[in-house]
Amino acid sequence: MANGSSFLFSGIRFDKKRFGRDIAKFEKKEKDDSVKVSSSVEIEKAEPVVEKAPAKKRKRKGAVSETVEGFNVFKKSKSEAIQPKDEDKSVVDSVQQTKEQNRQLERDALFRKRHNIHVSGYNVPSPLQNFEELSSRYKCEPYMSRNLAELGFREPTPIQRQAIPVLLHDRECFACAPTGSGKTLAFVCPMLIKLKDPSKNGIRAVILCPTRELSSQTYRECKKLAKGKKFRIKLMTKELSRNGDLTKFSCDILISTPLRLHLAIRRKEVDLSRVEYLVLDESDKLFELGLFEQIDSVIQACSNPSIIRSLFSATLPDLVEDRARELMHDAIRVIVGRKNMASETIKQKLVFTGSEEGKLMAIRQSFAESLNPPVLVFVQSKERAKELYGELQFDNLRVGVIHSDLSQKEREDAVDNFRAGKTWVLIATDVVARGMDFKAVKCVINYDFPDSAAAYIHRIGRSGRAGRAGEAITFYSEEDMPLLRNIANLMATSGCEVPPFLLELPKKKWKKHRPKRDSISTKPQV
Numbered sequence: 001m002a003n004g005s006s007f008l009f010s011g012i013r014f015d016k017k018r019f020g021r022d023i024a025k026f027e028k029k030e031k032d033d034s035v036k037v038s039s040s041v042e043i044e045k046a047e048p049v050v051e052k053a054p055a056k057k058r059k060r061k062g063a064v065s066e067t068v069e070g071f072n073v074f075k076k077s078k079s080e081a082i083q084p085k086d087e088d089k090s091v092v093d094s095v096q097q098t099k100e101q102n103r104q105l106e107r108d109a110l111f112r113k114r115h116n117i118h119v120s121g122y123n124v125p126s127p128l129q130n131f132e133e134l135s136s137r138y139k140c141e142p143y144m145s146r147n148l149a150e151l152g153f154r155e156p157t158p159i160q161r162q163a164i165p166v167l168l169h170d171r172e173c174f175a176c177a178p179t180g181s182g183k184t185l186a187f188v189c190p191m192l193i194k195l196k197d198p199s200k201n202g203i204r205a206v207i208l209c210p211t212r213e214l215s216s217q218t219y220r221e222c223k224k225l226a227k228g229k230k231f232r233i234k235l236m237t238k239e240l241s242r243n244g245d246l247t248k249f250s251c252d253i254l255i256s257t258p259l260r261l262h263l264a265i266r267r268k269e270v271d272l273s274r275v276e277y278l279v280l281d282e283s284d285k286l287f288e289l290g291l292f293e294q295i296d297s298v299i300q301a302c303s304n305p306s307i308i309r310s311l312f313s314a315t316l317p318d319l320v321e322d323r324a325r326e327l328m329h330d331a332i333r334v335i336v337g338r339k340n341m342a343s344e345t346i347k348q349k350l351v352f353t354g355s356e357e358g359k360l361m362a363i364r365q366s367f368a369e370s371l372n373p374p375v376l377v378f379v380q381s382k383e384r385a386k387e388l389y390g391e392l393q394f395d396n397l398r399v400g401v402i403h404s405d406l407s408q409k410e411r412e413d414a415v416d417n418f419r420a421g422k423t424w425v426l427i428a429t430d431v432v433a434r435g436m437d438f439k440a441v442k443c444v445i446n447y448d449f450p451d452s453a454a455a456y457i458h459r460i461g462r463s464g465r466a467g468r469a470g471e472a473i474t475f476y477s478e479e480d481m482p483l484l485r486n487i488a489n490l491m492a493t494s495g496c497e498v499p500p501f502l503l504e505l506p507k508k509k510w511k512k513h514r515p516k517r518d519s520i521s522t523k524p525q526v
């Protein structure tokens with residue numbers, strides 16, 4: 001363009017003498033323009049921003065009228081800055097608001113960093129600074145603060161700091177935080193606050209847990225937290241589904257295993273169409289193949305379009321995350337620490353036992369040297385649980401056992417006796433590997449190697465709860481050698497010292513590792 005115009009004007013000489021007055025006009029204009037430009041640069045540089053935006057706006061207005069009123073317009077707008085009109089004032093306010101929002105975002109980011117909280121999703125609410133904010137920020141009734149104080153909970157844990165506001169803002173949430181880090185409270189507390197008061201409006205909230213033991217525990221936690229309010233909190237037991245007319249059944253919170261609820265749905269015994277909140281606890285377990293059909297039927301039955309769903313677990317495989325994304329709308333993802341990481345408060349150890357006989361010797365020796373009860377011992381099947389129980393029950397130990405062949409009552413007794421300190425050692429299959437909160441457990445022994453990384457994380461997570469120190473010992477024999485590196489990696493990422501040679505072993509993909517093992521017996525095998 002510039003070249004084009006110079007071509008058009010080439011050869012024309014400008015008579016400056018003749019057009020002197022006109023040139024002067026232009027020169028003056030140019031000068032004014034330069035003033036305008038430099039002043040606008042100054043305005044751009046000037047701080048604080050609050051003053052900058054209205055000046056910009058005035059400049060835009062002025063640019064139109066300046067050709068008419070020239071310098072006066074500019075002057076006028078300066079006086080306006082001293083006494084802003086309503087319109088300008090609202091601009092100032094909105095800029096101030098944006099600035100404060102930005103500051104808040106920065107503060108939130110720093111706070112999350114300090115507590116090792118990672119979030120993704122849009123418009124993530126600020127984390128909780130303390131439990132008092134439940135009243136000041138969310139107008140929660142005093143019963144909640146009273147109950148939290150009674151339970152001895154002074155500060156929210158990191159997952160509670162972030163997941164509670166997310167759910168209180170009616171946002172769906174999938175959360176992953178280490179074992180024993182207070183995830184139960186992170187979903188029960190906002191649920192109670194949102195439900196506000198008891199109501200007979202059908203079933204209002206559902207919590208799904210993978211085992212009966214965990215359902216009962218969650219039921220008890222809900223009751224403790226709701227103390228002082230008359231919420232109807234129910235546990236879906238066989239008796240309840242047998243005796244009650246569930247179609248007319250109202251309750252504020254229903255806690256169930258997927259199977260029980262699935263059966264009730266199939267028999268058209270429950271109406272879940274009014275459920276406002278659905279929590280899938282230990283969500284990765286619930287999404288496993290065996291339970292998927294049951295979970296799916298519950299999700300379909302909870303047909304209220306404004307339902308808020310949330311998923312919680314200490315392990316969150318990518319596949320579950322993908323499913324969660326399909327299921328949820330605009331969910332916020334909250335991760336504390338790293339995904340799929342063992343709790344950092346647990347001291348982990350690997351012990352080579354050679355053979356099955358070696359394992360039995362190792363556990364006896366360990367108990368003889370120092371038994372620091374309560375101790376939880378995991379084996380890979382109910383048959384092996386029975387065998388080990390058969391061996392240890394005459395060893396002058398108070399030992400209990402829990403597996404899926406026991407009746408409901410026997411299972412409950414095994415858990416209660418262990419909690420009450422009546423048994424010191426509880427031999428268990430993975431039925432109690434997830435979610436069970438045995439506060440005092442100091443040591444977990446993996447008598448049989450776990451069958452997956454998640455199983456390892458959850459099993460050892462029965463110790464080291466709520467920031468306490470814990471210990472985990474994993475026995476391994478020849479059959480387990482190929483997966484040793486996997487455990488070594490988990491140990492290293494959670495801060496345990498691992499002999500370097502273990503980290504150099506070849507990697508192997510986990511595939512339900514349950515090798516055939518010799519039976520547990522001191523009697524010679526035939």
Ligand SMILES: Nc1ncnc2c1ncn2[C@@H]1O[C@H](COP(=O)(O)OP(=O)(O)OP(=O)(O)O)[C@@H](O)[C@H]1O
Nearest residue numbers: 153155156157179180181182183184314435437466
């Ligand atoms: N804010 C808190 N302050 C102190 N203790 C707490 C707090 N919140 C929860 N706890 C306690 O921490 C323990 C672990 O809580 P919880 O069972 O909810 O953990 P979790 O994260 O669900 O573990 P898991 O992954 O094994 O299911 C419980 O004994 C609980 O009472």
